[in-house]
Amino acid sequence: MKHIPVLLDAVLHELGDLTGKTVLDATFGAGGYTRAFLDAGASVVAFDRDPGVLDDVQDILQKYGDRFHFIAKPFSKMAELTEQFDAIVFDLGISSMQIDIPERGFSFRADAPLDMRMSGTGVSAADLINQLSDTELAQILREYGDVSKSVVLARAIKAAxxxxxxxxxxxxxxxxxxxxxxxxxxxxxxxxxxxxxxxxSVMPNLLKPNGKCLVVTFHSIEDRIVKNIFRELTTVPGNPLIPVAAPVPFKLIRAVTPDANELENNSRARSAHMRGIQKSY
Ligand SMILES: C[S@@+](CC[C@H](N)C(=O)[O-])C[C@H]1O[C@@H](n2cnc3c(N)ncnc32)[C@H](O)[C@@H]1O
Structure with missing residues (x-):
């Protein structure tokens, strides 16, 4: 199934008029956000670490030419960029395409190798289980899944x-x-x-004055991390993440969740939240 972008209307509404603006789309996916930003008149630099997105990248390159630039790397590599952007947008998690291809190993609904690597490189889920101790695996299950009886389950998984x-x-x-x-x-x-x-941690340097960073999250753990980082940026004086002194370096943007219409039409939207901040220096 083609990926249906989540909270795209809310993102576009928050970013306002994009004519002549520059947007960093940290999570290209099927290019749903990127296409909308380009159609609204922006130039877009997009990241994705999944080589499976390259067909959509080619389509967009043909249509929009040099207003679009794609970087096939993890988005933490945005630290290497030297230009600044009017907006930086993250739509976290995995895409429908990643879940729908059984061989990727993301879905428990189809039998396939236990892989789960977005980039197709590095350590697979099966290898990670072998490398971790019982305690480390239990901690992952508890911390990232809130799994009950994580110690007993981790031991059973390690043994099997x-x-x-x-x-x-x-x-x-x-x-x-x-x-x-x-x-x-x-x-x-x-x-x-x-x-x-x-x-x-590098986003503040990459935003232009008055630039906005929006993050769409899909579960409570990543949402809490984003909320806490944003709160620190807006409240803690002398925060080392902020390169220059400013009275109120960032303003919080009101968080948004999908409306009833979006929830009805896209089950992936169920747990989504959009959080944002705006740079004021
Ligand atoms: C939810 S999808 C994005 C969908 C996109 N907004 C759209 O409308 O088509 C998330 C995408 O981000 C990518 N991704 C997730 N974490 C990443 C990371 N750390 N670096 C680069 N890409 C990442 C995934 O490979 C996936 O393609």
Whole structure:
């Protein structure tokens, strides 16, 4: 299924007139956000670490030419950019395409190798399970999935060494823990929390004066991280993330969740929140 962008109207509404503006789309996906920014008259630099997005990248390059530039890297590499942007937007998590291709190993609904790597490189979920101690695996299950009886389950998973999604699924005795266990492993395999923390630590330098950073999150752990980083940027004087002294360096933008219409039309929108801040120096 083609990915349906979540909270796109809310993002566009918050960014206002994009004519002649520059936008950094940290999570290109199927290019839903990028296309909307380009159609609204912006120039876009986009990141994605999944090589599966390249067909959509080619389509957009053909249509919009040099108003679009794509970087096939993790978005924490935005630290290497030297230009500044009017807006930086993150639409976190995985896309419908990633879930829908069984061989990617993200879904517990299809039997496939236990992979879960967004970039297709590095350590797969099956290998990560082998590398972690029982305690480390239990901590991941607890922290990123709020999984009940995480110590007992981690021990069972370590002992069984699952190689496929169904082998892992069948070890999880409480059906309510299946989705959270898969989510927790995916977050760990892709270092999702490290990526967002690193990117948000360089974001202040990459925004133009009055520029906005918007982040769409899909679960409470990443939402809490974003909320806390944004709160620090707006309240703590002398914050090392902020390069110059300013009386009120960032203003919080009111958080938004999907309306009833979006929830009805897109089940992926269920847990989404859009948070934002605006630079005022
Ligand atoms: C929810 S989708 C984005 C959908 C997009 N906004 C659209 O409308 O089509 C998230 C995308 O971000 C990518 N992604 C997630 N974390 C990333 C990271 N740390 N660096 C680069 N890309 C990442 C995933 O590969 C996926 O394609």
């Amino acid at each position: 060494k699952p190689k496929t999604t169904f082998e892992l699924r069948d070890l999880i005795y409480n059906p309510r823990d299946i989705a959270p266990v898969f989510q927790a492993l995916r977050i760990a395999v892709n270092d999702e929390m490290g990526e967002i923390k690193r990117a948000l």
